[in-house]
Amino acid sequence: MIMIIIGPGIMIESPNLFPKVDRLTAFFDTFELEVSLELSQISDGRARLFVIGEPGGPAEKILLRARGDVACEPSALITAAVDFEGAHNPLMNALPDHIVVNVNDIPTLRDTTAAFVAEALESRCGRSAALNRLCEVVVLLILRSAIDRGTTEPGLLAGLSHPLLHRALVAMHDQPTRAWNSDDLAAMAGMSRSHFMALFREVVGTTPQAYLTGWRLTVARRKLTKGAKVKAVARQVGFGSAAAFSRAYFRKFGHWPSVRS
Incomplete structure (x- = not known):
């Protein structure tokens, strides 16, 4: 196995370890x-x-x-x-x-x-x-x-433009129901956990878990507007219970989830 170090806390096995991913x-x-x-x-x-x-x-x-x-x-x-x-x-x-x-x-x-x-x-x-x-x-x-x-301003566009961080973002976008933890996401980006956490906050402007929760709730709102039931949506976007989902939804959007929310 060939290990390639490309920066502090960033080490990947080979240039071909991570195939291109679809960011859009x-x-x-x-x-x-x-x-x-x-x-x-x-x-x-x-x-x-x-x-x-x-x-x-x-x-x-x-x-x-x-x-x-x-x-x-x-x-x-x-x-x-x-x-x-x-x-x-x-x-x-x-x-x-x-x-x-x-x-x-x-x-x-x-x-x-x-x-x-x-x-x-x-x-x-x-x-x-x-x-x-x-x-x-x-x-x-x-x-x-x-x-x-790319952009110099912290945010999603900067994260999607980053040569390594975008892999973690795409993983969350494509599989929001998965129980992603920081170690999994750091591995997706080919970084150590500590470096990934610090760099993600610096580039994207929030923590990976906060971003993941926000994306799940965004997807959930789209499903609700199309007529899906609250309990089904909570499960489909990776929340353990409808109650936990509802509380998170209220914190983000200022109202409780409902069909055509």
């Missing part, structure tokens, strides 16, 4: 994304997606405004309102207010954006469905770009 699918599985072509500039809490370019020419940039000013972009070919459950989606809440991506830097984004613009400008069968699906891919590629860029 859990969010797309948990939260629903909807898009509508923007007809007004009324602030309604939704993110805005601007496809920017010269009139009659190809798209050059994508601007995603996750929150804040939604004033019109004069050079926008297409403006869309994007609802990715921003008020409840921790990834959307972790994004900076504005993200700008040059479409030519990402070939897949360039091609998808071209298809999105073509569908938006024409009235063809299945237009609404096509716009939703294409916009979902556009948003996914922008989120992927944001994760690749």
